[in-house]
Amino acid sequence: MIPSDQPHSFLNFSDWLPGSFDQHRLDCLTGLSYRVGDLHIYLTKIVLGVSRAIQADWTIVTVCSGDTGRVIASSSDTEAEDVSFSVHGTLADEVMQSGRSLLISDSHQDPRQSQLSNDYRGYLGVPLKTTKQEIIGTICSFWHEPRFFTEAEITIVMAFAERAAIAIENYQLYHQQQQFNERLSEAVMACSVDLKQSQEKLIEHEQLAAIGEFTAMIVHEIRNPLTTIEMGLRYAQKALPFDLDQERLAIALSESHRLKRLLNEILCYAKPQVLQLSQVNLSEFLDDLLMQVRDLSEAVDRLILYEKGASEEVTVMADKDKLKQVFLNLFQNAFEAIAPQATVHCFSRQDISANWVCIHIHNGGKPIPPNLLAQIGTPFCSTKSDGIGLGLAISKRIILAHQGELHIESSSSGTTVKVCLPIMNEVVTQ
Numbered sequence: 001m002i003p004s005d006q007p008h009s010f011l012n013f014s015d016w017l018p019g020s021f022d023q024h025r026l027d028c029l030t031g032l033s034y035r036v037g038d039l040h041i042y043l044t045k046i047v048l049g050v051s052r053a054i055q056a057d058w059t060i061v062t063v064c065s066g067d068t069g070r071v072i073a074s075s076s077d078t079e080a081e082d083v084s085f086s087v088h089g090t091l092a093d094e095v096m097q098s099g100r101s102l103l104i105s106d107s108h109q110d111p112r113q114s115q116l117s118n119d120y121r122g123y124l125g126v127p128l129k130t131t132k133q134e135i136i137g138t139i140c141s142f143w144h145e146p147r148f149f150t151e152a153e154i155t156i157v158m159a160f161a162e163r164a165a166i167a168i169e170n171y172q173l174y175h176q177q178q179q180f181n182e183r184l185s186e187a188v189m190a191c192s193v194d195l196k197q198s199q200e201k202l203i204e205h206e207q208l209a210a211i212g213e214f215t216a217m218i219v220h221e222i223r224n225p226l227t228t229i230e231m232g233l234r235y236a237q238k239a240l241p242f243d244l245d246q247e248r249l250a251i252a253l254s255e256s257h258r259l260k261r262l263l264n265e266i267l268c269y270a271k272p273q274v275l276q277l278s279q280v281n282l283s284e285f286l287d288d289l290l291m292q293v294r295d296l297s298e299a300v301d302r303l304i305l306y307e308k309g310a311s312e313e314v315t316v317m318a319d320k321d322k323l324k325q326v327f328l329n330l331f332q333n334a335f336e337a338i339a340p341q342a343t344v345h346c347f348s349r350q351d352i353s354a355n356w357v358c359i360h361i362h363n364g365g366k367p368i369p370p371n372l373l374a375q376i377g378t379p380f381c382s383t384k385s386d387g388i389g390l391g392l393a394i395s396k397r398i399i400l401a402h403q404g405e406l407h408i409e410s411s412s413s414g415t416t417v418k419v420c421l422p423i424m425n426e427v428v429t430q
Contacts, residue, residue: 039171043073043164047139050160051075054153056141057120061128061164062092063137072137091115092138095125099135101154106146122147126157128165136168219263226263230256265390273401275319279424282314282348282357289327290346296328298335307347314350314357315424318402326395330361330417333392337365337415356404356420364414376408 047059061073069087087093095102104123107116116123122143127135139161230253237249290306293299334344345362368376376392399406404421 039167040073042167044075046160046164046167047073047075050139050141050157053156053160054124054141054149056124057143059139059141061137061139063128063168064092064096069137089115091123091125092140095127095138095140096135099127099129101126101158103149103154105148108146117142120144124149124154124157126154126161128161128168130165130169136165139164219267222263223260226256226259262390265394268390268394273322273397275322275401277317277319279315280318280320280323282316282359282421283308285320285323286346286348286359289324292324293328293331296332296335298332301340302335302338303341303343305343305345307345309348316357316402316421317424318421319398322398323402326398326419327359327361329391329395330419334361334363334365334415334417337363339365350423351420354420355423357423358418358420360416360418362414362416367412368408368410368415373408373410 043061047061050056051059056075059075060071062069062071064070064087067087069085069090069092071083071085087096091102091104102123102125104110104116104121107121107123120142122145124141124147126139128137128139129135139157141157233249233253233256237246237253240246240249286306286308290304294304331344338344342364346360348357348359350357396406399419399421402421404419407418407420409416409418
């Protein structure tokens with residue numbers, strides 16, 4: 001066994017290599033052409049070049065990581081390639097540990113080399129060193145018969161090893177760069193989505209602020225004369241004795257009340273949703289809510305099928321009064337969408353992955369047209385002939401203020417409104 005650590009120049013070693021025999025080796029080196037992505041083809045050319053240059057019976061390239069090595073190129077079609085092996089105690093391990101070339105001229109004359117297969121007696125192992133002098137593997141050549149090596153032969157194999165190490169390093173860097181680019185693209189995409197959502201929310205908040213300010217002014221300007229008109233109508237009710245006059249006055253007063261309610265809804269939608277948050281047990285909340293729902297005028301001759309599940313045994317942080325306002329509106333809409341004796345279904349499901357609980361309210365009424373479904377939840381969009389669409393728009397704003405979501409799905413089987421709220425993970429102490 002002859003370890004070799006003598007320094008060699010890989011740029012000018014041809015200056016002292018004699019004859020055409022060494023020119024053949026140079027031709028093998030200069031004929032190599034490496035492109036990222038063709039690593040296996042390139043390394044196969046290297047092991048074939050090494051085997052031809054030093055007349056080896058078999059040459060391989062190995063890469064090692066920790067205690068595991070892998071043969072990634074072989075000069076022989078009959079020998080195994082892309083095979084993993086344990087590095088510890090092998091000749092490749094000795095080459096990597098020493099960082100030097102390892103030569104075995106005749107294993108029969110060196111009983112310590114039991115690692116070498118009985119099929120081979122000669123061995124030459126050269127480490128693969130990166131530009132940072134990190135050893136990542138070996139080039140190993142084997143001979144069936146004893147083999148004595150010249151310094152020129154060792155030098156030529158080291159030159160091949162340098163090319164192989166650079167190719168493997170570039171290949172790894174290329175794929176690391178690819179993975180980095182993919183992660184960067186994903187991060188940029190996520191940031192772009194977040195930025196777009198933030199911009200949309202900012203624009204929405206600015207629009208709502210402007211609408212709120214304008215609406216408050218308009219509502220104030222309308223309320224004052226409307227109050228004066230109502231006072232005049234009530235005085236006229238007392239002063240006019242005829243039934244026909246009373247009937248017309250009652251209609252006028254009813255319309256003024258409706259106008260007031262409309263103004264209140266517009267103001268409720270436009271102004272910011274200020275929440276008074278507290279811990280709300282969803283099961284108890286729905287039990288209390290459904291008692292009130294059954295007393296709604298819209299619930300007359302309609303049924304409620306309430307599926308109470310374990311998913312309701314959760315706590316949410318919510319403004320209880322505003323949450324009640326949302327669900328009363330949703331149940332009113334559901335009752336109005338179905339015929340007498342029909343049923344509204346209510347149930348909840350827990351989405352553990354999103355840490356949400358979702359309450360579903362389903363009615364089997366006439367489906368919402370697809371062209372209208374996307375607009376439902378925006379102001380003044382309604383499926384009712386006398387509706388103005390503010391009830392659902394206000395409900396959606398309240399749920400969004402709770403960091404939740406409100407979804408509407410409609411098909412031939414009816415319409416389902418799904419309200420999703422974040423679940424409290426820990427009890428908040430006041």
